[in-house]
Amino acid sequence: ARQQEILISHRQWLIHSYDVLLKLSEIDVATEELLSSERGYLIKQERDYLKDFETSEKTIDATIARLAVLAKDNPTQVKRVEFLKRTLERRKNFLRAVMSAADKEGFIAARKLVNARGREGGEKQADEILHEMITAERDLLRLRAEKLATETQYNSEYTSTLLALA
Numbered sequence: 637a638r639q640q641e642i643l644i645s646h647r648q649w650l651i652h653s654y655d656v657l658l659k660l661s662e663i664d665v666a667t668e669e670l671l672s673s674e675r676g677y678l679i680k681q682e683r684d685y686l687k688d689f690e691t692s693e694k695t696i697d698a699t700i701a702r703l704a705v706l707a708k709d710n711p712t713q714v715k716r717v718e719f720l721k722r723t724l725e726r727r728k729n730f731l732r733a734v735m736s737a738a739d740k741e742g743f744i745a746a747r748k749l750v751n752a753r754g755r756e757g758g759e760k761q762a763d764e765i766l767h768e769m770i771t772a773e774r775d776l777l778r779l780r781a782e783k784l785a786t787e788t789q790y791n792s793e794y795t796s797t798l799l800a801l802a
Contacts, residue, residue, distance in 0.1 A: 639787070639790075642787055643784070643787055643788065646780060646783050646784035646787055647784060649780045650777065650780050650781060650784060652706065652709075653773055653776050653777040653780055654777070655706055656703065656706050656707065656713075656773045657770065657773050657774065657777065659699050659702055659703040659706060660703065660766060660769055660770050660773065661770075662695065662699045663696060663699050663700065663703070663720070663724075663766065664766055664770075666692045666695040666696045666699065667692075667696060667724065667727075667762065667766075669688065669691075669692040669695075670689060670692040670693060670696065670727075670728065670731065671731070672688075673685045673686070673688040673689035673692060674689060674731045674734060674735060676688070677689070677735055677738065678734070678735075678738060678743060678746055678747055678750065681738075681743055686735065689731070689735070693728055696724055696728070700717065700720065700721050700724070703717055704717050704718075704721075710776075712772070713769060713772065713773070716765055716768065716769050716772075717769075719765055720762060720765045720766060720769065723761045723762040723765060724762050727759055727762055730753070733749070734746050734749050734750055737749050
């Protein structure tokens, strides 16, 4: 019975790691969609891109909230989630400012704002912290999978011994 509890626990932690990786991937995709929407709006000057931007923004916010809940067992990841949240908020604020400049001052002024700022530090920081988190969680996943494999092998050998003794 104790062995079964251990195996179940290892499986639950594996699932947990996959859930964290899924949320990190969702944030990565939504962030790319956010940037694409902003660029599309500035290039094509179509308001539909604003809706896409808002959808991506909501997805990021909701997914970070879910990620924070998942990461609560890991103090290092909690700090990373908070940093990622702040960094993405700065990025979203800049993109909103660019789109606002397009509405108020015209698209040429907005493009100048983007060109003057270039690839912002926040954008690079967000990418770096996101990829650090993915790497750390993959390492945990590998460790947890190895533990499960070891426990499964031990459990199998134990069961075989018991059957041989019966």
